Amino acid sequence: MLAMAAATAVGSAALGIASPASAHAAPGSSGPVVSITFDDSTADQLAAADVLERLGLRATFFVISGHIDEPGYFTRDDLDRVARQGHEIGGHTVLHPRLAEVSADEARREICLDRTNLTEWGHEPRVLAYPFSSTAPSVEDSARSCGYDAARLVGGLAARDSCVACDKTEAMPLQDPFSARSPGQFDPTWTLPEMQTLVLDAERTGGGWLPLVFHHICDACEDNAVGLTQFSAFADWLAARQAAGTLTVRTASEALGLAALPLRETPDVPFGAPPSSPVNPTLEDRGPDGRPVCWTFAPSGVNTATVAAAPGRGGGSGAERITVTEYRSGDAKLLPTMDLGDCAPAASEGHRYRLATGFQSDAPVQYALFVRDFHGSWSYWTSSPFFAASERWDEARWVTPETPPGTTALSFGLALTGVGSLTVDSTTMTPTVDPFPPLSGPRALAIAAISGAAALVLATIGLWVRRARRTAH
Numbered sequence: 001m002l003a004m005a006a007a008t009a010v011g012s013a014a015l016g017i018a019s020p021a022s023a024h025a026a027p028g029s030s031g032p033v034v035s036i037t038f039d040d041s042t043a044d045q046l047a048a049a050d051v052l053e054r055l056g057l058r059a060t061f062f063v064i065s066g067h068i069d070e071p072g073y074f075t076r077d078d079l080d081r082v083a084r085q086g087h088e089i090g091g092h093t094v095l096h097p098r099l100a101e102v103s104a105d106e107a108r109r110e111i112c113l114d115r116t117n118l119t120e121w122g123h124e125p126r127v128l129a130y131p132f133s134s135t136a137p138s139v140e141d142s143a144r145s146c147g148y149d150a151a152r153l154v155g156g157l158a159a160r161d162s163c164v165a166c167d168k169t170e171a172m173p174l175q176d177p178f179s180a181r182s183p184g185q186f187d188p189t190w191t192l193p194e195m196q197t198l199v200l201d202a203e204r205t206g207g208g209w210l211p212l213v214f215h216h217i218c219d220a221c222e223d224n225a226v227g228l229t230q231f232s233a234f235a236d237w238l239a240a241r242q243a244a245g246t247l248t249v250r251t252a253s254e255a256l257g258l259a260a261l262p263l264r265e266t267p268d269v270p271f272g273a274p275p276s277s278p279v280n281p282t283l284e285d286r287g288p289d290g291r292p293v294c295w296t297f298a299p300s301g302v303n304t305a306t307v308a309a310a311p312g313r314g315g316g317s318g319a320e321r322i323t324v325t326e327y328r329s330g331d332a333k334l335l336p337t338m339d340l341g342d343c344a345p346a347a348s349e350g351h352r353y354r355l356a357t358g359f360q361s362d363a364p365v366q367y368a369l370f371v372r373d374f375h376g377s378w379s380y381w382t383s384s385p386f387f388a389a390s391e392r393w394d395e396a397r398w399v400t401p402e403t404p405p406g407t408t409a410l411s412f413g414l415a416l417t418g419v420g421s422l423t424v425d426s427t428t429m430t431p432t433v434d435p436f437p438p439l440s441g442p443r444a445l446a447i448a449a450i451s452g453a454a455a456l457v458l459a460t461i462g463l464w465v466r467r468a469r470r471t472a473h
């Protein structure tokens, strides 16, 4: 515990994180404490971080650590820069699942491993935000046991047109720190006066905590975005209110009185270890939505692709048919769900794996492969050569190259890369040290005979060397 705190303190010093004191806070100000929080660590939030820094305001950024360095998200450098500006870094899981809908073990991995990533990168995550506000008592327990002191929901407080009879602010100290409420999230339909009204309503309550939830900061780019111009105007206005002493802007952990506490340790939580082959390989096991458990339909690029249940090999159920009707780029495929251990088959670095998938198709198909690293982050790895279209059930067999350093799991599936239809059924993945099937017949006998002769020759040489040495002595 102490060792961890010390190590983290060194990490923060190395990043040169500024003192989070807000320069413009009016002494003795009363009113609510407002926290500006950003979810998802998307790259467009960097401009908002700069705006706030210039105003002397500090925000909390809830980071998806498994997406760091991916296009459209913060890079590691961005994360360091935001922290150096004095903003707070909070946790938002590794891969952003609905925590109440995955297994309790998976939820714990998502929360703990994310916190480990962030602390290893020199940050001090004290507060968590549940992705999609999805939580459950077991998830709250995991947040606590992973070392967090509080966790934020989206919703529960009064907002423009939802929960109008709800509280305007959270009373402090929080009654349930792992269900901290907020007035929902902002989206492009919110006007500046409406955002200001939310804050003015909180001011009228005389106190409490008002965490504001932002996602993308860009003009009409996403359905949960606020434009940068509007955000900047709102931030100007908040700074002015703070200067007038009607409210205080603080990071989430400052607002909750957690910032000065020693950072709690994150327990070491390993990846899950499902069988080293995809779970639900024959797609028979179906969830409440009728989709195969542990499999995800993953179209990419610009195309029109659908997936539906289809008759399996031999007339049984449990196959899935992918259909691409319009195609410009990318592909369409069904993959073992890329997670931290419930579904995706575990794999080790430097190993080769034999893949096999039953399929029918009217177009050539190829395997697309993805690897998970030790941070829990997934990325595209490689693709196989194409397999010819096959109207009858066939099996696509391929042995992968050696997996890259740091590999902890694989996800793979046959992909359509053009207009057509592909039905997939049973899938297996087998670790192999010998990527080629054992030989049989006359060729195998010939090789055995040659090997035997070679062994005899080597044994004879060895005997001769030993004799020669004995003679020399």
Ligand SMILES: [Zn+2]
Pocket: 039, 040, 092, 096, 130, 131, 132
């Ligand atoms: Zn999110």
